[in-house]
Amino acid sequence: MGDRDEVPSDGASNDESSQSPPASFVEQANVDEDLTDTFERTWPECWDRAGELLEWDDPYATVLDDENPPFYRWFPGGTLNASYNCLDRHLESGRKNHAAIRWEGKDGERRTFTYRELYVEVNECAAALRELGVQEDDVVTIYLPMIPELPITMLACARIGAPHSVVFAGLSAAALATRMDAADSEYLLTCDGYYRRGDAFNQKSKADNAVLSVDANVTTVVVDRLGDELPHVLGSNEYDYEALLEAHSQETVEPVSRDADDMLFLMYTSGTTGEPKGVVHSTGGYLAYAAWTARTVLDIKPEDTYWCAADIGWITGHSYIVYGPLALGTTTVMYEGTPDYPDRDRLWEIVERMAVDVFYTAPTAVRAFMKWGKQYPERHDLSSLRLLGSVGEPINPRAWHWYREHVGGGECPIVDTWWQTETGGIAISTVPGVDEMKPGSAGPPLPGIQVDLLDSDATAVDPGETGYLTLERPWPGMAETLYDDDERYVAEYWRQFSDPDAGEWRYASGDAARADEDGYLTILGRVDDVLNIAGHQVSTMELESAIAGVEGIAEAAVVGGSNGGDVYAYVSTEGATDDGDALERRIIEAVETEIGPIARPETVVFTPELPKTRSGKIMRRLLEDVTNDEPLGDTSALRNPEIVGEIQSAVRDQ
Numbered sequence: 183m184g185d186r187d188e189v190p191s192d193g194a195s196n197d198e199s200s201q202s203p204p205a206s207f208v209e210q211a212n213v214d215e216d217l218t219d220t221f222e223r224t225w226p227e228c229w230d231r232a233g234e235l236l237e238w239d240d241p242y243a244t245v246l247d248d249e250n251p252p253f254y255r256w257f258p259g260g261t262l263n264a265s266y267n268c269l270d271r272h273l274e275s276g277r278k279n280h281a282a283i284r285w286e287g288k289d290g291e292r293r294t295f296t297y298r299e300l301y302v303e304v305n306e307c308a309a310a311l312r313e314l315g316v317q318e319d320d321v322v323t324i325y326l327p328m329i330p331e332l333p334i335t336m337l338a339c340a341r342i343g344a345p346h347s348v349v350f351a352g353l354s355a356a357a358l359a360t361r362m363d364a365a366d367s368e369y370l371l372t373c374d375g376y377y378r379r380g381d382a383f384n385q386k387s388k389a390d391n392a393v394l395s396v397d398a399n400v401t402t403v404v405v406d407r408l409g410d411e412l413p414h415v416l417g418s419n420e421y422d423y424e425a426l427l428e429a430h431s432q433e434t435v436e437p438v439s440r441d442a443d444d445m446l447f448l449m450y451t452s453g454t455t456g457e458p459k460g461v462v463h464s465t466g467g468y469l470a471y472a473a474w475t476a477r478t479v480l481d482i483k484p485e486d487t488y489w490c491a492a493d494i495g496w497i498t499g500h501s502y503i504v505y506g507p508l509a510l511g512t513t514t515v516m517y518e519g520t521p522d523y524p525d526r527d528r529l530w531e532i533v534e535r536m537a538v539d540v541f542y543t544a545p546t547a548v549r550a551f552m553k554w555g556k557q558y559p560e561r562h563d564l565s566s567l568r569l570l571g572s573v574g575e576p577i578n579p580r581a582w583h584w585y586r587e588h589v590g591g592g593e594c595p596i597v598d599t600w601w602q603t604e605t606g607g608i609a610i611s612t613v614p615g616v617d618e619m620k621p622g623s624a625g626p627p628l629p630g631i632q633v634d635l636l637d638s639d640a641t642a643v644d645p646g647e648t649g650y651l652t653l654e655r656p657w658p659g660m661a662e663t664l665y666d667d668d669e670r671y672v673a674e675y676w677r678q679f680s681d682p683d684a685g686e687w688r689y690a691s692g693d694a695a696r697a698d699e700d701g702y703l704t705i706l707g708r709v710d711d712v713l714n715i716a717g718h719q720v721s722t723m724e725l726e727s728a729i730a731g732v733e734g735i736a737e738a739a740v741v742g743g744s745n746g747g748d749v750y751a752y753v754s755t756e757g758a759t760d761d762g763d764a765l766e767r768r769i770i771e772a773v774e775t776e777i778g779p780i781a782r783p784e785t786v787v788f789t790p791e792l793p794k795t796r797s798g799k800i801m802r803r804l805l806e807d808v809t810n811d812e813p814l815g816d817t818s819a820l821r822n823p824e825i826v827g828e829i830q831s832a833v834r835d836q
């Protein structure tokens with residue numbers, strides 16, 4: 183195998199050719215026995231194995247309290263501090279001079295923090311936050327790009343028991359303000375600006391705009407990332423990060439003992455009904471699960487150099503750049519830049535130079551690597567790699583084979599990990615030293631996780647049939663609730679398939695999937711109208727309402743292109759428009775301002791009308807088929823079938 187022509191064709195199923203992990207991998211794997219039966223027999227006590235990976239101030243009384251479902255309490259009675267578990271205990275175990283974070287910035291700028299150095303800076307930052315007035319349980323919003331101050335401020339918050347709410351740095355001022363208001367957050371940690379592809383971006387002006395519209399009287403801390411390149415002036419209630427740390431030089435802060443179910447952080451994720459959802463994660467259950475899955479699935483060892491090439495602004499970075507790897511005492515790599523700057527071999531150059539052992543990325547990146555060609559990974563010695571991971575969307579067999587062949591030297595096992603912001607950590611994946619891999623299938627549920635695929639009547643579907651992906655049992659990494667909205671938590675995730683009168687509770691993931699005869703799961707994506715743009719969820723409703731807010735626009739429907747990265751916007755105007763280009767620019771601006779550049783439509787198609795059912799619902803499914811040049815399904819329910827041909831030719835003309 184080698185060239186693109188030789189790899190199997192695609193399809194939304196696995197390619198049936200299961201592959202065993204190589205003996206050399208199995209020999210050294212953290213987990214080399216199938217734990218499924220053991221976990222079945224001993225559930226829920228089996229999760230003690232996750233709890234044991236942490237150091238507790240007070241031991242937990244039991245593993246699970248399920249008295250009040252679906253509000254499960256993991257490790258009740260236990261108390262701990264997440265920053266202590268990610269830092270202090272490694273100093274005590276002789277790892278103080280071991281690298282905790284290896285950061286790679288723009289143009290080869292580099293910073294390494296040993297566990298000791300990270301401990302010092304986290305403590306100084308924690309002392310500074312206290313002095314600014316941050317108290318236990320205050321939500322601190324962090325709006326920082328991929329610079330070391332992002333994990334440092336997260337851990338400083340954790341140290342003083344203040345939940346953090348990290349907002350992805352690329353999101354707009356409006357998105358930041360909505361999230362701060364929703365969390366009643368009075369503290370903002372941000373920076374002057376940052377580099378992307380060599381250009382300086384102004385982050386502070388976005389933060390300023392957000393603060394103007396936030397209800398609370400906000401205290402802001404600003405990291406000076408760009409120095410003279412982007413001078414900024416601090417206003418009232420604004421503090422310079424570096425100066426604060428200097429004022430607290432070498433101070434230490436006693437880590438606050440938190441109850442296992444106290445909130446460690448909040449993470450906003452798009453919902454179908456517009457308002458973003460503030461997913462609440464616990465200190466004990468979440469951290470134990472992040473560490474356990476990082477050890478079991480990503481096979482992380484303390485002596486490894488491990489790289490998850492995601493952004494910490496999303497859950498993947500929280501669990502698998504920061505909390506999981508640091509809890510295990512490993513070296514975690516953080517990369518500020520993009521994979522193709524200054525050249526398309528940037529990632530492979532880093533893998534070679536740092537001798538990375540485990541590499542974890544998203545299929546959208548793998549597809550880009552494929553498009554660029556094998557010559558880029560071939561320029562480098564990637565033999566340090568032992569395991570590859572994939573997350574965020576289905577990885578099609580062709581991309582899977584390419585990844586294994588050209589990045590993994592034909593040898594590395596690949597873990598295709600399914601999970602969600604709400605699950606806190608990986609829930610479906612092969613265990614790499616144990617299970618066979620089937621390209622195109624994420625694999626079986628992890629030990630201890632019970633997946634059922636159901637039809638809309640909550641009846642299990644047969645192998646090969648598509649069903650709603652549901653989880654029958656709680657697991658330690660699960661969200662505790664939605665911030666300040668228990669009711670919405672139950673409504674969004676539990677109501678659909680649970681039978682509370684019978685005492686039966688079941689988590690609805692919102693994804694559809696199919697199982698094969700061996701129980702391997704092929705994930706088919708969201709069942710509702712959330713777009714997965716380059717691995718990030720964006721609600722179609724949020725997008726459409728941003729576009730429809732532009733003057734002159736009557737209605738909009740957005741769908742995703744089959745390559746997963748592109749947004750197509752179908753737009754009908756109010757009356758005839760002769761300046762489509764100007765209108766298109768205004769649409770793009772509106773999306774960038776209200777949601778952020780990641781959601782910017784690649785293609786805007788103007789149409790006199792959108793295809794609608796007789797009941798007036800836009801037929802998105804049909805637009806998806808048109809977008810992806812697929813045969814059109816049944817159009818008999820359409821009120822305006824004549825419009826379809828017009829839209830098809832408009833798309834072809836693009």
Ligand code: PRX
Pocket residue numbers: 451497498572573574575576577598599600601602603604624691692693705706707708714717718719
């Ligand atoms: O649709 C699934 C898809 O990403 C969704 C979760 O997105 P988010 O909460 O942003 O978390 C992303 C990082 C975990 C899921 O509902 N998804 C995630 N991993 C996979 C996947 N789809 C298919 N295969 C995966 N491995």
